[in-house]
Amino acid sequence: LKKEALKYAKELEKEGNEVFISASPCFGACDIALEEAKKVEAEKIIHFGHSKLIDIKEIEVEYVEPKIEIEKELLNQLITEASQKIRFKKIGLVTNVSHISQLKEIKELFKRNGKEIFTANGERTKKEAQILGCDVSAATKIEKEVEAFVYFGGGLFHPLGALILTNKPFFVIDPFQRKIDEITNLREKYKKISNAKISIASQAKTFGILVSTKPGQFNLEKALKIKEDLKKIGKEGFLLVANTFDFNEISNFEVDAFINTACPRIGIEEGERIKNKPILSVEEFYFLFKLLNSKDS
Ligand code: SF4
Structure with missing residues (x-):
């Protein structure tokens, strides 16, 4: 869609608008370019390619949904x-x-x-x-x-x-x-990967808790709760905040594993990006939490 952006911008400019095109990556309707819009004092965001997902109160958002007609x-x-x-x-x-x-x-x-x-x-x-x-x-x-x-x-x-x-x-x-x-048959493969991640994470002492600032991925309360719950099972959590996570960057943190509160697909799509450091989903973490908690009691 970025390829189409200039064409749309020209049309909007012809109507007398000043147009700013977000050059940030966009992963979904969770990823509204709110920070950019605020900085340039835009009055409206036009979001292409996804349907509405979340309520944005600060600024009007128009969604231009994709439509593909199969013959x-x-x-x-x-x-x-x-x-x-x-x-x-x-x-x-x-x-x-x-x-x-x-x-x-x-x-x-x-x-x-x-x-x-x-x-x-x-x-x-x-x-x-x-x-x-x-x-x-x-x-x-x-x-x-x-x-x-x-x-x-x-x-x-x-x-x-x-x-x-x-x-x-x-x-x-x-x-x-x-x-x-x-x-x-793919289901079994992903279940095995998930079990392996939980098993490795059970040995971890320190966890990076991923918090994304994207409007539809921001789950700070969940992240804070996870940090508290980690203490209950004798582990330590650090809150790592970013808009988009760069896996080369976060691999530099000296933690043993990660827990992802942002887009749930990060752990699935990017799970192998950090060697020997599993990225658990919130559900996987709580599965591990119950397991370790029941062993302690
Ligand atoms: S949170 Fe992830 S899966 Fe959901 S809309 Fe955003 S990018 Fe897509």
Whole structure:
């Protein structure tokens, strides 16, 4: 989207606006360029590429959501093929914001192919069936009702979170690669990685607690609580604050492990970046906490 930015800026300038383009990296709708906007005294932020996630009180934010229309013939072909490949009848359907405009059509096609489709609204997300790397509740909420999940969209970033937090067979329909894959087996791999991280962290004495200042990732209260809870299990925590974490930088801190209160995907996507120093999610930390606490009592 940064490639498109100059074009949008020119259009807005023609309308008489002074336009500042955020050159900071942007990872999602959690990552509104608020600090930049305040510094340049902007009156409005236009955020491209994501749907609204959080309420920003300080300044008006307009969201320009992405929309990808898959050609009807291809859509029909993919859903028919997926319906034949997936032997389950009750399907939990999830997608990302780019495909929401075709959700109704996708559901209809599945129904015509004999499937029963279940969807839900997430906690952080605003649209039916929409999942994010940090909110897969549109999947977990319907898990009891379905026999399998289908994610419609490209890449593994979104479905991976839903795969890890559910226990049903999981399929991906990728309209860009024009293929249907079952990714259920990947779940075991991530569970093993998670167990290994917890095991290494159980030996750690000092922890860096990652706190991001991004508006939708700022979880200071959680971080402070973790610091207190670390003391209860005889460990020491240090609060590490940044907007975007640079893993080369944080690897210089002499701590044995990290606990991440920012984007929950950091530990999954970047987990291997710091050698022998696991990055635990908040859930993984509390799993370890319970384990060590029960041993002590
Ligand atoms: S917190 Fe992470 S997964 Fe959630 S919107 Fe931000 S970048 Fe995406």
